[in-house]
Amino acid sequence: MIDQLTDFVSWFFVTGDPLIYGADVAIALTMAAIVFVLTYFRKWGWLWREWLTTVDHKRVGIMYIIAALLMLFRGGVDALMMRTQLAFPDMKFLSPEHYNEVFTTHGVIMILFMAMPLMFGLFNIAVPLQLGARDVAFPFLNSLSFWLFFFGAMLFNTSFVIGGSANAGWLSYPPLSELTGSPGVGEDFYIWGVQISGIGSLMTGINFIVTIVKMRAPGMTWSRVPIFTWSVLSSCIAIIVAFPVLTVTLALLFLDRFLGAHFFTMDGGGNAMMYVNLIWMWGHPEVYIVVLPAFGIFSEVVAAFSRKRLFGYGSMVFAMMSISLMAYFTWLHHFFTMGSGANVNLFFAISTMIIAIPTGVKIFNWLFTMFRGRISFKTPMLWTIAFIPCFVVGGMTGVMLSVAPADFQFHNSYFLIAHFHQVLIGGVAFGYFAGLYYWWPKMFGFKLNETIGKWAFWIWNIGFYVCFMPQYIVGLDGMTRRINSYGWDTGWWALNFTSTIGGFLMGIGFLFQVWQIAHSIKFMEKDTTGDPWGARTLEWSIPSPAPLYNFATTPLVTDRDDWWEEKERIAAGKMPKAKPELEPIHMPKNSPIPFIQSVCWFTVGFGLVFHWLWMAIPGFIGIALTMLAHSFNYDTDYYIPVDEIKRTEARAGRVV
Amino acid sequence: MAHAHNHTFAHEGGHDGHHDLEELRKFGFWIFLITDCILFATLFATYLVLHESTAGGPDAKEIFEMPGVIVETFILLTSSFTSGLAVLAMNAGSRNGLLGWLVVTILLGAAFIGMEVTEFAKLIHEGHTIQTSAFLSGFFTLVGTHGLHVSLGICWITAIIIQLTRHGITPVTRRKVHITSLYWHFLDAVWIFVFTFVYLMGVM
Numbered sequence: 001m002i003d004q005l006t007d008f009v010s011w012f013f014v015t016g017d018p019l020i021y022g023a024d025v026a027i028a029l030t031m032a033a034i035v036f037v038l039t040y041f042r043k044w045g046w047l048w049r050e051w052l053t054t055v056d057h058k059r060v061g062i063m064y065i066i067a068a069l070l071m072l073f074r075g076g077v078d079a080l081m082m083r084t085q086l087a088f089p090d091m092k093f094l095s096p097e098h099y100n101e102v103f104t105t106h107g108v109i110m111i112l113f114m115a116m117p118l119m120f121g122l123f124n125i126a127v128p129l130q131l132g133a134r135d136v137a138f139p140f141l142n143s144l145s146f147w148l149f150f151f152g153a154m155l156f157n158t159s160f161v162i163g164g165s166a167n168a169g170w171l172s173y174p175p176l177s178e179l180t181g182s183p184g185v186g187e188d189f190y191i192w193g194v195q196i197s198g199i200g201s202l203m204t205g206i207n208f209i210v211t212i213v214k215m216r217a218p219g220m221t222w223s224r225v226p227i228f229t230w231s232v233l234s235s236c237i238a239i240i241v242a243f244p245v246l247t248v249t250l251a252l253l254f255l256d257r258f259l260g261a262h263f264f265t266m267d268g269g270g271n272a273m274m275y276v277n278l279i280w281m282w283g284h285p286e287v288y289i290v291v292l293p294a295f296g297i298f299s300e301v302v303a304a305f306s307r308k309r310l311f312g313y314g315s316m317v318f319a320m321m322s323i324s325l326m327a328y329f330t331w332l333h334h335f336f337t338m339g340s341g342a343n344v345n346l347f348f349a350i351s352t353m354i355i356a357i358p359t360g361v362k363i364f365n366w367l368f369t370m371f372r373g374r375i376s377f378k379t380p381m382l383w384t385i386a387f388i389p390c391f392v393v394g395g396m397t398g399v400m401l402s403v404a405p406a407d408f409q410f411h412n413s414y415f416l417i418a419h420f421h422q423v424l425i426g427g428v429a430f431g432y433f434a435g436l437y438y439w440w441p442k443m444f445g446f447k448l449n450e451t452i453g454k455w456a457f458w459i460w461n462i463g464f465y466v467c468f469m470p471q472y473i474v475g476l477d478g479m480t481r482r483i484n485s486y487g488w489d490t491g492w493w494a495l496n497f498t499s500t501i502g503g504f505l506m507g508i509g510f511l512f513q514v515w516q517i518a519h520s521i522k523f524m525e526k527d528t529t530g531d532p533w534g535a536r537t538l539e540w541s542i543p544s545p546a547p548l549y550n551f552a553t554t555p556l557v558t559d560r561d562d563w564w565e566e567k568e569r570i571a572a573g574k575m576p577k578a579k580p581e582l583e584p585i586h587m588p589k590n591s592p593i594p595f596i597q598s599v600c601w602f603t604v605g606f607g608l609v610f611h612w613l614w615m616a617i618p619g620f621i622g623i624a625l626t627m628l629a630h631s632f633n634y635d636t637d638y639y640i641p642v643d644e645i646k647r648t649e650a651r652a653g654r655v656v
Numbered sequence: 657m658a659h660a661h662n663h664t665f666a667h668e669g670g671h672d673g674h675h676d677l678e679e680l681r682k683f684g685f686w687i688f689l690i691t692d693c694i695l696f697a698t699l700f701a702t703y704l705v706l707h708e709s710t711a712g713g714p715d716a717k718e719i720f721e722m723p724g725v726i727v728e729t730f731i732l733l734t735s736s737f738t739s740g741l742a743v744l745a746m747n748a749g750s751r752n753g754l755l756g757w758l759v760v761t762i763l764l765g766a767a768f769i770g771m772e773v774t775e776f777a778k779l780i781h782e783g784h785t786i787q788t789s790a791f792l793s794g795f796f797t798l799v800g801t802h803g804l805h806v807s808l809g810i811c812w813i814t815a816i817i818i819q820l821t822r823h824g825i826t827p828v829t830r831r832k833v834h835i836t837s838l839y840w841h842f843l844d845a846v847w848i849f850v851f852t853f854v855y856l857m858g859v860m
Contacts, residue, residue: 138680138681206684210683210687240687240690241691241694244692244695252702252797255797260787261786261796263797268788269709269711269789269790271705271709624811632819
């Protein structure tokens, strides 16, 4: 009996690695601390009522951002572990098996559980406010999307200490990800973690398309929609087309592993290259899904901090929409070596080169916006300026990779690693940092400390170049991705060592950002204006942080950059726009269903990972019951009375 | 009810978000249908890639029995027609007509599912399972996903029948009926592709 139990425990929990034991202790201590603090300060009720059941898009956004920053930490630790292993030849820091798990989880976490939620957080914070709307189109669904992402991410992270992590790379190619290649549960954790959060992403895509198309303030014609909102629309269009493909791909892989189907197996007539095609039909648009909103942020920031209207608004919109369309005709450039023939490779090489054109157009637009502007070098603007050269270099190495014959040489080398980190860090991470700094006051009512922010900025940037420039060279010198060790005779040591230093510098940059947030919470200076940057769009016309109902009265839009034009009119001595009378505001009620249903999804995922139907089936029943409970609930909204709106506005220093 | 509290300003703008909630949800459902289309398109693509990969097992000609499939197809097409009649009854204000046609629709849907389950059971009994070959993996997954959608639709319409008996025809239940009807027609359209690409092309 005891023997059986010990056998089970040593199989169920990940054992045998001191790093994992350390992590076990850290996780246990953190959990205990959280439970203690919540109990001691009697905050469980508050947490449940104000956060876990909230349908307020601003709070959902904040939760997305907190989760994303935690995941940035975990993905970053993975990165530093890899760089430590590669710092010297013949290092014995990580075993080859552990190294495989670390590069897999690093990729999955950074793209799916860091970039995506950070992006959704910023969508939630900014889009309804930029539109002059009270909420997103489907607040309940929005909360459900968040919790599905959260529990999907938690399921994936559980594999770290329970059962063992996936180790077949971030896209889990068969045959490595088939039962023959990965007999453990790691791949199943991957499948269900990504699947559950992917369903959440798909629903967010639908939600924001409807919000943007249907909920713009009166007068906000398409040519007056703020550019970030346009970028969100283009990103969401890509989401609704790409994510169903991911759903199917993961489901088919699961059927292979769970029921012994033969979609991608080496026997039974399966076709592993079909998986590679399918996953990149999602994976390539995914790259644009995360970078397009960053382009939107840069456009907002560059206009606000240059005190000029964005140059080439129309061409910017056209460029983003055409990128979201063209993203579907480039997937095959990830495997020119498939053997699909010269003509197919030619098509995808040319489509990949063409997609650089709209991006180039945008770079010129940003530069011309700065030209003769009165630039103020605040942190959001610094990240934007640093992005431009970084993205130009990253884009050009991308064009080098798109040359099919040359790609046979670069394929799967560190040159590729350097390229995609340059566009994903330089484009996406820098963009979201700029957005986070830019909208921080709107979220929390105070600005982040500029001095520490500038330190973080410089350390990050220097660290970035020190880390990735050597990787281009070592890649051309023949070092391939995913190797966990190399010999002294290769001559790669100096470049790898330099790269590791750069990696740790970026880690220090991240610590400065954590310090910046902690310091600012303690010594913050409250933003009483609601418009601390002197910015241009509607979200800055209301108090910071935004009240529950966003706008006391629905704004009437008459211009692009409506808030800026209003300030100009007032400065010129004209009357501000007349505001309509206050009226009761219709709001959605909080709901526990999204949280409960997502717990059920987690149960289903966990049960299927371990082939425990006794656990998965009740989970499915729970999902069905919560759906029915929501369908039968007709009491979903309420009204905020005029008196309460008046009191809230008065507290924020506004007279209505 | 949201409509009762409406105010002129929101009406003029038409963008305030809450007063046209029912319209908003219908639009959202159309976009969901686009994503579902892409989901099925992907499954069709995998089926077409794999449909000749029989790995020594049976091919389509050997296992498909067309008479049953043709009956199934007529049943599903009829159920789409009756779900249309349900909406017409609703528009005419007849709650009993609406309920009656919805019940007929789910009975036809259940008959369709029954026949499909029988077909699957027969195949599995003869030893042709999802594990036999890539062709059968693709077949069971594509047709099974459609069947799962129809089963979900049956549960969904049942839930709405219960709500209709409680609340009658209101703007909310009206929207729900419209959406399920849209969903039902969509599944019908997908089935026409299944019938053509899987069964007809399989036996020809």
